Amino acid sequence: MPQLHPRQLLLLSLFAGLLTMALKTLAWYLTGSVGFLSDAMESLVNVAGAGFALWMVTIASRPADAGHPFGHSKAEYFSAAFEGGMIFAAAIAIFVTAAERLLNPQAITALGLGTFLTVLASVINLAIGLLLIRAGKQYQSPALEGDGKHLLTDVWTTAGVVIGVTLAAISGLSWLDAAVAMLVALHILREGAGILAKAINGLMDKALPEPQVQQLTELLAHISADYLATPNTGLNLPDASQVSFINLRTRAAATQAFAQADLQVPGHWTVAQAHQLADIAEQQLAELGVQLTLHIEPRSSTVAQSCD
Template sequence: MGKHQAALLSIFSNSILIIFKLIAGIFMGSISVISEALHSGIDLLASIIAFFSIREASKVPDDEHPFGHGKYENVSGFVEAILIFLAAILIIFEAVKKILHGATIENTGAGILVMLVATLANFIISMLLLKIAKKTDSIALEADGMHLLTDVFTSMGVLVGLVLVRFTGLKIIDPIAALLVAILIIKTSIDMTKKSIVDLVDSKLPEEEVNRIVDIISTYPQVKTYHKLRTRKSGQRREVDIHLKLDDSTSLTEAHSLCNAVEQDIKALFPECYVLIHIEPYNNLNYSEV
C-alpha cells in the first residue's frame, strides 16, 4: 500500500468512527464520548490535509519550486498539530462545564461497545500508517498515524471511565476522563509541532545521519579534508551540500569521477537525496574559505 492509499484509508476510518462516536455520545449524554467524536473529527480534517499535502509533495520540481514540493508535508504536520491542540481546548472547556454544572450519562453499555471498537480499529490502522510512513519517510503520514495512535490511548481512557461509571455510579468520572483525554492530546500536539518545525526552519539532519555521510567521505583517500557541510530535510527528501578538498594534482576528470562516486554512495544511503559537491584545491593557501 502506498502513501496515497494509506491516507485515503485514514479518511475513511475516521469518517466511520465519527458517526458511531457522535451517535453514541449524544444518545448517552456522555461528554467524554462526544469529545472523542470531536477528536476524530479533527483527525478527519487532519487526514484530508495529509492526503492533499502528500499529493502536492509528490510533484516533480518545477520553475517555481526547483527543490521540489517536499515542504508541503512539513506544513501539513504543523497544521495538524495546531488542529489537535484546538480540539483539546474545546474538550477541556466542555469537561469543566460538566464538572461545574453536573454530568448526566445514560446507557453506558453502548458507549463501552463503541469505544472498544474504536480502540481496536484505530490501533490497527495507526500501526499500518506508521509502518508506511517509516518506509516512505513521510512526515505527513507519520503525523496522521500519530493522531490515530493518540486516539487509541484516549479511547482507552474513555472506555475505562465508562466502565467505572457503570460499576460505581459516579457520573463525574466521565468529564474527568475527558480532561485526561485532552491532556494526552495536548502532549501529542506539542511533540508534533516540535518535529514539524525542525524541518520548516531548515535544521540540519540528525547527528547520526550526518556522521554516516562523513563516514562515506572518509572512505575516499583522494579527499584530503572537507568543510562547509550543510544538510537539511524537505518532506522525505534530504539535501546535502559539501566542499571537498583534493590534491592540486587531481585532474578535472578524476575530480568529476570522485564527485559522482561520493554522490552515488550518499544516494544509496538516502535514496531521496539532493547532493551538491564543490571541489577545492587542498594546497592552495590563497583560495578563499568564504
Template sequence: MKQRLVLLSFVVSVLIMAAKFAVYYASGSTTLLTDALESIINVVAACFAYYSIYLASLPKDLNHPYGHGKIEFFASGLEGVLILLAAAYIFLHASQHLYSSPELKSLDVGMAVSFVSAGINGLMGYFLVKKGRSSHSPALVADGKHLRLDAYNGILVVAALALTYFTHWYWVDSVASFLFAGFMCWQGIHLMRESVAALMDETNPALFQKVTDWVVANKKEEWIDLHNLRVQQYGGDLHIDCHLTLPRYWDLHRTHDEIHGFEEMLKELQATHVEIFVHADPCLDECCSHCSIADCAIRQAAFSKKIEWNQMNLALNQKHFNETLARS
C-alpha cells in the first residue's frame, strides 16, 4: 500500500514538473523556475522514498537484527539536502536577474499552471501525511509534508506572478525567488534536523508520552515499579526496553507469564510491529511503601502512597522510592 502511494506521488510529480518547466521556458520567470526546481526534488524524493519503503519492508536478518526501518529517516534527510541544493541554485539564478529587466511572457499561463499544481500537490500531500501517520511511515510523512509545502509555495508563486503581471514590476520576480529560496532553506534544514535526530535515536517526546500514557492506563498492581524505559523508532516499527519490578517471591514461571502479559499489552499500542525487551527486577524492602499488593506475605512496611509514572522518572535507570532513589 505504501509503495503504491509513493508510486502515485512519483507519477503526479513528473507530470507537474513537465508542466512547470514548460511554462518557465515560455515565460523566463525566475519565480516559475523556483517552482519547477522544487518539482525535481519531489520526483527524486519520491524515487528514494519508494526504495526506502521497499527496504524497510524487508524482514530482519543477521546483519540487521533491528530491521531496515531506519532507511526511511535517511530518505527524509536526503530530501532535506536536495531542497538546500535547489535553494542555493535559486539564490544564484535570482541574483543574476535582480538588476536586469528580462522580458517575461505568458505569465497568465504560468499562474494557471502553478495554481492547478498547487491544488494537486496540496491534496496529494494531505493524503500522504494522513496515510504516513496512520502507518507510522517517516518516508511517507516527509514526502507528504514536502508536497504540502510545495502547494503553499505554489500559492505564493501565483501571488508573485499576479503582482508582476499587473504592475510590470519585474524586480518582484527575483525578490519573490529569494523569499521562496529562503523558505526552502528553512524547510530543508528542518527535515535534515528531524532525520539526524531519529538516526541518532534522540528521544521523541510525543512518542515517549504516548507509551507512558498507554502503560499507565493499563497498569496492574503487580507491576510494582517501572524504570529505564527506552523507546526507539525504526521506521514504522518501535523497539521498547524497560525494567519491570515484580514481587520477589514469585517463581520463574509466574514471572515469565507476567512479563509476557506486559509485552502483549505494549504490542497493542499501535498497529505496526512493536519489539519489546523487558528486564525483570525483584522488589526490595524499600518498595513496600508504594506497593499496593494487598496479600503480600513479606511486606516490611505499610503502603503509604503511589508514585506517579511519568516521562521523567520512567526514563531513569533507578527504582523509584517515595523520597529517595536507589540504583537497581
C-alpha cells in the first residue's frame, strides 16, 4: 500500500467514521438498544473529530509567515482539545439517555442483525485506528495519533456494548442495556480527559523525549570533535574542550522540533570560524528534523554545564 499523507489519512478516517456511524445508527434503530445508541453517539464524535483534525492539519501544514515565524504546527493540538471536548459532550448525552431508559426499560429486538452491523463497524474502526496510530508516530502528529487511539477505544467500547446488550436480551433484564450505556459514558469520559491533558501539555512547549535529547547531545559533541580534527580548523588548540555546545534546550510543536544551545569557542576565533561550525551543527540537526538555533559566545573562565 502506498504511503499516505496525513491529510489523506484523515480523509480516510472521516469516510470510515461516516460509514461506521451509519452502521451503528442502523443497529440502534433496528434493536432499540440504548447501548447501541451510545456506541453510535461515540461514532458521531469520531466523525466530528476527524473533520476538525483534517482542518487543523491543513492549517498546520502552512509554511511560516510574518505573523507565524515558527510555523503553524501547534494547530494540531487544537484538534485534540476539540475531540476531547466532544467526548465530554457525548458522555453527558449518553448519561441522560441511559437514565431515561433505566427508568423506562424497553425490550431489545432484532439483536442478531444489529450486533452484526455493530461488529462490522468495529472491524473498520480497528483497521483505520491501527493505520492512524502508526502514521501518527511516523509523522510525529498528535492529530493522527489522537484520532487513531480514539478509534481503538471505540473498538473496546463496542465490544463491551455487544456483550452487555446480548446479556440484557438473553436474561430479559432490560436495565442492563442502560447500565452498559452508562459504563460506556464513563469510559469515554476517561479517554476524553487523557486527550485534553495531552493537548494542554503540547501547547506548553514540552521538551523532546529524553532519548532524543540524549541523541542530540551526543551528536553535538561529535560535531565539535570532528570539526577540530579537520586540518586547518582546529587551530592547534591544546584542549579540544575549549569548543563546546552548552545549555541545550528543546521543545516540541506537534510535527516540528526545535532546539537551542550556546556554542562556546576560544576568544581568538574569528566570526567566520565560529559561524562555520554553527552552520555544520544546524545542517546536521536539520537532517534529523530538528531546527537548531545557536548563540555563539567566547569561552571564558565561567564554568557552564556542557552538552558533551
